[in-house]
Amino acid sequence: MTTTQKLKPLFKHLHLYTNDESYTFFPAEPPNAPTLTVHRTSGDIVVNPPGTPPPRGAIRYGRAIHGIVGMIALTMSEYLIVITDCERFGGISTSDIWHAKEFEIMPLNPNVSVQNPSHPVEAYLLALVKSHLNGGSFFFSHTWDLSRRLQVQWLSEKVDSGKAMWETADDRFFWNKFLQSRFIDVATATPDQDLSGYIMPMIYGTFEVRRQIIKNFHVLLYLISRRSRYRAGTRYFRRGIDEDGNVANFNETEQMIFVDKGDSEEQKFPHLLSYIQTRGSIPLYWAEINTLRYKPDLQIMEGDERLAATKKHLTDLVNTYGEQTLVNLVNHSGHEQPVKEAFEKYCSQLEIPKVQYEYFDFHTECRRMRWDRIDVLIDKIKDDIEDQGYFSLNSETDDFKLQGGSVRTNCMDNLDRTNVAQAAVAKYVLTKQLRDVGVFGENETIDDHEDLLAAFRELWSDHADSISKAYSGTGALKTDFTRTGKRTKKGALDDFYKSTMRYLRNNFFDGARQDGFDLMTGVWTPEHGTAGFLISDDRPLIIRAVPYISWFSVFMVAAGLTLPRSSDYSLFAYFLLWFIIFGISFTFILAHGIDYVSWPRLISLSSIINYNGPGYRGGNHGKGINIPTIDMPQLKAKTKAKMLARIHKRGASNMNEIEMGTKKRVD
Structure with missing residues (x-):
């Protein structure tokens, strides 16, 4: 695999010309690229031949456009959403990875004002759109498919060559696919209109990279998380599973390392390694119903049709990732006990091949701030980790290994305990990977390299905070252990503050936030009538x-x-x-x-x-x-x-x- 993908690239910068009849986008480069017009009266999307001049009387928008997020229809108008500011977060090979920072919402109806909507319902829905865009963590690239893990890209490299990025993107993690549906419909219905440079997939997740020099090796350490757009939402308003087998707060986390022996001036990073883990809500029909009490009311809904949904979820995991090790971290007693018992009952009844269940009583094993005892979990599942392997490719010799399975971890929220467990698994695998490519000796570990250990902890702590903010509204708990390797009293006080803020947000603010998820992912669509x-x-x-x-x-x-x-x-x-x-x-x-x-x-x-x-x-x-x-x-x-x-x-x-x-x- 080359580290430069052969997909059709997206246009990096667009100039926008607008009047009362249309929005017209002109790529800044390459020269003579086809332009795109969105007609404001009809909503039609048309690709213009190269060299088409701007519409008569159109005014050039004052800011560069970095990508089109898509279109959404509310009650008084359709709206075009574009990215007006972004920040570079690093790169993969020659591809830049960008974090979307600012957006512009543009009405197709020229009589509608985004700043001062004339109807309170339209104002409410627009506020949901703005809040979702400003509160999310969206990443994109013009030349790299962020939605797919490295192994999948390599396996399908020849088949994907020359395709548009939206055609190859992982459907689960193509966050703005609903918003892009109008553009995709046009591209599918009229293949002669090449929209490949305009349909930009975004992921909702994290992207971080750190460069390290270890001995005579240059190492790039990446951490990417991808949040599923299915059953998306907030902590208490999206739990469990749906009839299609989708679970709440499902995230795929990929830890990649690129390694190059620093004996030449040109760094090619021939060794490419990747390891995948997943997390997701316990795959049952269950909920925690807010009642203003600190512990919500737990409810588990059972039945034969519900067992089928659990089977579909686990079967899909096996078909996508291979053998599964299900790590369950919920408490064995008290409030969480019924969920633990129901999950174990379902796993026992289903007996799905290639699915192994592993229970670890996190709070009992790690009580009194003995969080180093997470190593007990690693000892229990390390044989599975070894058997499942990881993806490895030497691009110079074409030698490769595939990851044949993954660890799926959950606690109640799939946040704090899950973060600690996933970081421990990732650390174990990273040590093995660096040994296998010759960076570490046989008995060396990450703990022997202070700078690498600090970078690893920082990556996983920031990753934990980002996933937690998306789901619960606050940063993750227990990150003092992830950052320092120790549980501290200061960290416990910080967790108390975050827990208090979670309570307030989850009870008094998350309703509107959940509405934003449902609106922007197409779970709910407005129609004309009354509301x-x-x-x-x-x-x-x-x-x-x-x-x-x-x-x-x-x-x-x-x-x-x-x-x-x-x-x-x-x-x-x-x-x-x-x-x-x-x-x-x-x-x-x-x-x-x-x-x-x-x-x-x-x-x-x-x-x-x-x-x-x-x-x-x-x-x-x-x-x-x-x-x-x-x-x-x-x-x-x-x-x-x-x-x-x-x-x-x-x-x-x-x-x-x-x-x-x-x-x-x-x-």
């Missing part, structure tokens, strides 16, 4: 009023501290009254916690909240006392009826109201 519930609050009046009563009682207690002390008895009665009111209102909020969580609005979770079938369910704390939980589908129907009545009463509206529609996936 007033996006901007209305139809909870019972008492539910809405109690938090105000609680805050008012706090205000009155604070105000009482400034009152003149004419009578200690009257002040005591005053404070007692407001403390009692606060206590009653606060107890009411906790008792009805589900009604105060920031739930997603686009995709209802009422079927999970109100599930009453076979399986395990917790105490359902937070559903309230004699006050029914709000049923979102009924709420939508009631709201729609009210909106339609108002529309009928006032006559024709000056805009089409909005209705919500759901789709499983649109590619």
Whole structure:
């Protein structure tokens, strides 16, 4: 394999000309490249012949465009999304890897303003788009397919030669494929219109590289993670598996090293090595339902059809990666015990060939901050790691080895414990790889090379933080061990702070964030009609009023501290009254916690909240006392009826109201 891919390259820089009729993109290079026009009135996408001049009266956009993310249709207009600023994060061979930093959202409808939408529903949906783009971690390359691991690229090198990057990208990790669907449809329907230079796949994940000199060897150490666009979302609103076998928070992590013996001025890095691990939510139908309590309400939904989904997930892993070692790190007792037992029961019933289950009680084995005992896990699975191997290629001699399996790791969130375990596996494999290519002696390890060890720890700690922010909203816990090899009290305090922030984000902010995932990946698509519930609050009046009563009682207690002390008895009665009111209102909020969580609005979770079938369910704390939980589908129907009545009463509206529609996936 050459380290320069033979795919059709993307255009690196585009000049944009715009008027009320069209957006027209001109590649900065090569000269006489075909241009692209998106017609604003019809939405048509057309490739123009080389040499086509800018449209008459068009104005050149003031910033260079680094790539087209795609198009999304909301309620008042379609919108074109482009990258206006990016940062180079390193390179693979001669290919630069870029991190998208700033985006521009451009309406096709010239009467629509992105900054000041004329309708509150459109404003809400645009805010979701902006938040998702600004809060994500998106990487792309104009000449390297970041979505596929090195081994797959090498195996398909001849078949892929001359293809467009969007044609070869791994469907799971082509994050903006839904946004690019309009462009892909045109490219598929009209092959004579060459859109290959404009359809740019992005991954949502991480990319880091460090250069090390070890003895007389130059070593490039890479770490790449790719987040699946299927069942994507936030920590508590996307758990478990779907009927297609996709699990929440599925990430493929690739650790690559390129090695060159530094005895010549030209560094060619002939030795290319790669090792793959995966993580993902426990492949069962399960959920943790937020109730404002620190520990959410655990629910496991069982049934024969659900067992089939687990089988599909594990079979797909075997077909994609080879033999699987399933490392389960959840606790053997307490809140997590039912999930552990259900997972083990399913694995026992399925007995899928080439799938091995390995349980490691992380918190028991590593209690009292003895996290070095993660080596116990490595000892248990090292035979599997050795048998599965890793990808290795000497590009000068064409000698190669293939990775024939992978380790799939999970804890409850697939974040903190999983990060520690994956880093330990990666460290073990990296030592073996460097020995096999002659960089290390037979008894040498990474621990013998301080600079390499520091770079390795930094890579894996940054990687852990990025994956955690994408799923939970905060950086990873336990990264003090990953960064330093030791568990510290300062790290424990930092974990306390992050845990507190996770609680607040997951209960009060993640609903909108989940809506952003569903909108941008095509799980939910807007249709014309009504959707007033996006901007209305139809909870019972008492539910809405109690938090105000609680805050008012706090205000009155604070105000009482400034009152003149004419009578200690009257002040005591005053404070007692407001403390009692606060206590009653606060107890009411906790008792009805589900009604105060920031739930997603686009995709209802009422079927999970109100599930009453076979399986395990917790105490359902937070559903309230004699006050029914709000049923979102009924709420939508009631709201729609009210909106339609108002529309009928006032006559024709000056805009089409909005209705919500759901789709499983649109590619």
